[in-house]
Amino acid sequence: MELRELSKENIDAIKSVFLQIFSAEPWNDTWTDEQLRLYILELMGNSNPLLLGLYDDERLTGIALGRIKHWYTGAEYWIDEFGILPEYQKKGTGSDFMRKIKEFLSDRDIKKITLLTDRTFPAFRFYKKNGFYEKDEQVFMVYEGGTHT
Numbered sequence: 001m002e003l004r005e006l007s008k009e010n011i012d013a014i015k016s017v018f019l020q021i022f023s024a025e026p027w028n029d030t031w032t033d034e035q036l037r038l039y040i041l042e043l044m045g046n047s048n049p050l051l052l053g054l055y056d057d058e059r060l061t062g063i064a065l066g067r068i069k070h071w072y073t074g075a076e077y078w079i080d081e082f083g084i085l086p087e088y089q090k091k092g093t094g095s096d097f098m099r100k101i102k103e104f105l106s107d108r109d110i111k112k113i114t115l116l117t118d119r120t121f122p123a124f125r126f127y128k129k130n131g132f133y134e135k136d137e138q139v140f141m142v143y144e145g146g147t148h149t
């Protein structure tokens with residue numbers, strides 16, 4: 001398995017892998033082709049995008065889509081989307097990918113990775129197993145409009 005940087009040339013492969021991962025349990029997301037194309041282009045259009053792929057020969061099997069954010073404590077990799085093709089899951093592939101990402105970042109002097117996930121989903125245990133911890137003092141907040149309080 002090999003880590004490679006992804007670019008606009010890989011958009012069709014990214015879309016296909018993304019759909020196979022997130023249309024399945026437990027996420028069951030429903031994307032139209034156009035919504036997904038716009039979302040991925042958006043991720044690529046950030047000022048410091050970093051999109052990484054895990055390849056089994058020429059087959060894209062895992063994706064990490066995010067960007068490098070600069071902060072006073074140093075740069076960090078913010079991951080918006082991370083996943084492994086269903087048929088490669090639960091075989092250590094995700095952990096191998098994460099290990100390769102940490103090496104890639106470390107070579108560029110980036111030691112921190114941040115992301116959001118759902119506490120009730122298997123990914124939560126996966127991240128904990130791979131050295132991530134939960135920041136108790138922080139909370140994810142949303143305003144959805146409609147209530148004028």
Ligand SMILES: CC(C)(COP(=O)(O)OP(=O)(O)OC[C@H]1O[C@@H](n2cnc3c(N)ncnc32)[C@H](O)[C@@H]1OP(=O)(O)O)[C@@H](O)C(=O)NCCC(=O)NCCS
Pocket residue numbers: 021022082083084085088089090091092093094095096116117118121122123125126127129
């Ligand atoms: C979460 C995900 C990336 C894990 O990748 P993976 O290749 O399946 O993970 P690994 O085989 O390296 O598993 C490592 C550990 O993660 C945990 N884990 C992974 N999948 C799990 C599952 N379905 N149920 C319970 N624990 C799981 C286990 O603790 C496992 O360790 P173990 O094998 O010693 O029990 C992958 O399942 C995936 O892409 N899921 C769908 C997309 C997703 O949820 N992405 C994260 C969004 S934030």
